[in-house]
Amino acid sequence: MVNWYTADTHFGHENVIGFCDRPFRDAGHMDTVLIENLWSKVGPDDDLWIVGDFAFGPKAKEATYLNGIFGQLPGARKHLIVGNHDLEPTLQLPWDSISHLVEVRDGPHGQSHTLCHYPMITWNYARRQSLQFFGHVHNNWRGSRNSVNVGVDVWDFMPVRFEDIARRAKSLPVNKHWADVEHNAKEPTP
Template sequence: MTIWYTADTHFGHENIIRFCKRPFVSVSQMDAALLENMWKVIGPEDQLWILGDFAFGSKAKDGAYVERIFTQLPGSERHLVIGNHDLDPTLELPWDSVSHIAELRDGPQNQLNTLCHYPMITWNHARKGALQFFGHVHNNWQGTRNSVNVGVDVWNFSPVTCGDIVQRAGQLPENKHWKNVEQRPTDN
């Protein structure tokens, strides 16, 4: 079983194509591409974690529409970390879990990573190798060495694994405020 992460899919949201310069001519093309990209990598026993903003816009208010998209998601488990655009009927879908924040063991060191729709400057186990995965900022920022954007706009419209995230984290700069908020007692 593999755990996959993504954020900011914005299924049904016509304006996100223009706002984020997504390379799609219509919302139906975008929705189809996002689902196809998920099906290319997510296996039947895998987990999918969507870190907010599953659907948005007028279509997201249509229960039949969001249910139709939801039933096309691959994997054996589908989890939602609530974003600022996740409202009813998205919250009423049969997710395996729904939360505002989650901690999940995954990755090369089986570290306890923190999942939140919003980027954070610190989190539980931050000094013990745990990463923070987020969305919300779309293509405005990839993150830092320890807090990484998992949104579709910076991952070629595909979900990613913790291994992918760890690799990208190693190429990103350290947050310039990291030493201010995560001082070790011996650093004082």
């Protein structure tokens, strides 16, 4: 079993293509590529974590459309971390879990990492090399040393594993406010 993470899929959302410079002809093309990319990575026994903004736009209000997209998602279990664009019809889908913030054990040491749609400066276990995974900001910011954007816009429209996220975290700068919120903490190292 592997945990796969992604955010800001915005299934069905025509306008996100222009807003974020996504390389798709239209929302149908985008939906197809995102689903294909999920299937290329997520195995039948894996968990898929959508870290907010599953779908948006007029189609996100249509139960038939949403059920059709949801039914194409790979993995044994599907989890939603609620984002600002996750409307009631999305919340009615048969997710295995729905939360605004959750801690997930992952990585070689089985450490708890925090998932929230919004970037954070600190969280539980932040002083103990715990990472935070977020979305929301699309292609505007990749994150900081211990808080990493898992959105499709900064991962070539693919889901990612903990190992991918930890590797990227090492290349990111320390959040300039880390010392403001964690006065006596060491500099974060993933």
